[in-house]
Amino acid sequence: MSTTAYPKMGRFSVVPAADLIALASNANAKGPARVGDLGFGKRAGMLVIRDSGTGDRYSLVFATGDTPAAVWLAADGATKYTPV
Numbered sequence: 001m002s003t004t005a006y007p008k009m010g011r012f013s014v015v016p017a018a019d020l021i022a023l024a025s026n027a028n029a030k031g032p033a034r035v036g037d038l039g040f041g042k043r044a045g046m047l048v049i050r051d052s053g054t055g056d057r058y059s060l061v062f063a064t065g066d067t068p069a070a071v072w073l074a075a076d077g078a079t080k081y082t083p084v
Contacts, residue, residue: 006040006048009058013040015048020061020072020081028068028083042066050074050081 006013006027019025028042046063050072060075072081 009049012047012049012060014051014058016051017053017081020048020050021083023068023083025083028070030066030068042068042070044070047075048072 006015006019008014015027019027022028026040027048029040030042042063043066044063048061048063050059050061052058059079061072061081062075064071064073069083071083073079074081
């Protein structure tokens with residue numbers, strides 16, 4: 001399996017909450033999103049499903065920018081996930 005692969009739910013990648021806030025995670029690495037590349041191509045407006053880790057808590061989040069440090073924001077605007 002590629003290092004860029006996250007499980008899918010429909011057309012969305014399911015990303016662990018810990019990866020959204022980890023600056024060096026594949027979710028925050030900028031890249032062309034080809035199989036085998038580092039990162040899955042974070043870009044402004046990218047939608048992913050956040051997995052809280054409990055197996056039953058999912059939420060839709062989107063990237064506010066292209067850089068690894070760009071914030072992920074919950075679709076309802078209530079929560080920010082800032083990579084550090």
